[in-house]
Amino acid sequence: MTLHGIPNCTTVKKARAWLAEQGHDVAFHDFKKSGVDAAWLKRVAAQTGWQALLNIRGTTWRGLSPAEQATAGTEAGALALMQAKPSLIKRPVLERGDQVVLGFSDAQYHAVFHP
Numbered sequence: 001m002t003l004h005g006i007p008n009c010t011t012v013k014k015a016r017a018w019l020a021e022q023g024h025d026v027a028f029h030d031f032k033k034s035g036v037d038a039a040w041l042k043r044v045a046a047q048t049g050w051q052a053l054l055n056i057r058g059t060t061w062r063g064l065s066p067a068e069q070a071t072a073g074t075e076a077g078a079l080a081l082m083q084a085k086p087s088l089i090k091r092p093v094l095e096r097g098d099q100v101v102l103g104f105s106d107a108q109y110h111a112v113f114h115p
Helices: 010-021 038-048 066-071 075-084 106-113
Strands: 002-005 027-030 093-096 099-102
Touching: 002 010, 010 106, 038 075, 038 099, 066 075, 093 106, 099 106
Parallel strands: 002 027
Antiparallel strands: 002 093, 093 099
């Protein structure tokens, strides 16, 4: 099981705390330090939809030029932008076996781990 994200992200911190409190051993992949593998990004986007994976609510998105934002209008453009700017990936991304979960809420994780 791997949690992908950025360590200073508040939502990632909440997810990591929840997983630790529940006793789940999880590896952490830091987008900033380790980068984002193009094949991984494409595989996750295939499961979640690239639109769901693209974080357009954050400060990184708002800091892009209109031309940069326009490149995210296609899957290929959005994936390239997310790979270049990992802060544009919705966080956290939890991989548990073949399952991929975007974002975090207590109820969402509870449903994943205690169906």
